[in-house]
Amino acid sequence: MRIAVLLSAGRHPVSGAAVLPRLEAQAIRLAAGLGPAVGLHAGPAAAALAEALGQGLAQIEHIDLPEAFDPVPALAARLAARAPDLVLAGRRGQGGPESGLVPYSLAEALGLPLIPDVVAVAPGEEPGTLQLDQSLGRGALRRVVALTPIVATVHPDAPPPFPYAYGQARRGRIDGLAPAIVAPPAESEMEERPYRRRPRIVKGAPTGGSAAERLKAATGESGRAAKGRLLVEPDPEHAAREILAHLRQIGVLAPPRAPDPDRR
Known part of the structure; x- marks a missing residue:
């Protein structure tokens, strides 16, 4: 071969x-x-x-x-x-x-x-x-x-x-x-430019509204994350209940089952 x-x-x-x-x-x-x-x-x-x-x-x-x-x-x-x-x-x-x-x-x-x-x-x-x-x-x-x-x-x-x-x-x-066929160098049509960082495009940003609303959209604080509750130094039991409620709300956890009256 x-x-x-x-x-x-x-x-x-x-x-x-x-x-x-x-x-x-x-x-x-x-x-x-x-x-x-x-x-x-x-x-x-x-x-x-x-x-x-x-x-x-x-x-x-x-x-x-x-x-x-x-x-x-x-x-x-x-x-x-x-x-x-x-x-x-x-x-x-x-x-x-x-x-x-x-x-x-x-x-x-x-x-x-x-x-x-x-x-x-x-x-x-x-x-x-x-x-x-x-x-x-x-x-x-x-x-x-x-x-x-x-x-x-x-x-x-x-x-x-x-x-x-x-x-x-x-x-x-x-x-x-010795080369049997010699092809001349091809002229490149590409243009070299210095790298310039392009601005980040924010999807879903409001075209109108106040400056605060546009700032929230740019920093990712709008949408579903902005609808949550802010807890300042909660006790562990209260924080756990809020976390479970949020997970059930977004569909990660199934809703709690209703108690069975026939089960003792």
């Missing part, structure tokens, strides 16, 4: 150093259970690529692209030439301008189905099929059987990465490739 693992240039959230994203290291472990895999990265030289060798990859193909260029056309051209049965990727990058759309754009460019949030992969019972366990959240899983080739993204609940092996990192190799 031919497997390709997409790699990205991740950044440590604290130090900013180049690191291999954890989801991609988990993808390498999933690929190791199926057969030999090759890593694929399109972008500028990244120091984190060598870390992927120590996590279980024996070969990485690095397509040298400028930082601002779109990596999808170059990746799609290389994957079309290699024709892998399975393409694994993380759900999103780490620490950079990640959008999480690269696997979806690649699947669309290659005309392949994409299965998101995979936690386990195994060969299917039928030839040319894969059995994938997809996370649905809160521990729920869905088993999917799909025909190869496919693209799959890895969920954080997948098995943890392999421990880093220094000797394996020394034995692995990184092959530099």
Whole structure:
């Protein structure tokens, strides 16, 4: 089985150093259970690529692209030439301008189905099929059987990465490739503005009335809470009766039962 693992240039959230994203290291472990895999990265030289060798990859193909260029056309051209049965990727990058759309754009460019949030992969019972366990959240899983080739993204609940092996990192190799297709950087239509806190919208605030009524609506002292009784230093028995009466009024407790005259 031919497997390709997409790699990205991740950044440590604290130090900013180049690191291999954890989801991609988990993808390498999933690929190791199926057969030999090759890593694929399109972008500028990244120091984190060598870390992927120590996590279980024996070969990485690095397509040298400028930082601002779109990596999808170059990746799609290389994957079309290699024709892998399975393409694994993380759900999103780490620490950079990640959008999480690269696997979806690649699947669309290659005309392949994409299965998101995979936690386990195994060969299917039928030839040319894969059995994938997809996370649905809160521990729920869905088993999917799909025909190869496919693209799959890895969920954080997948098995943890392999421990880093220094000797394996020394034995692995990184092959530099020239991009077959170079797409110019797309001009962003987004506009960046400094953050400005928006005023809080008060629902149900009276449009008219006095200033005191509008203040009560803004502070949450109007409505059902304002209809209660204020008790100042009541005795415990009186306070307990008032609490029970309020709970019965709002429907938390059932009303007291009428005494049964036949019961003695």
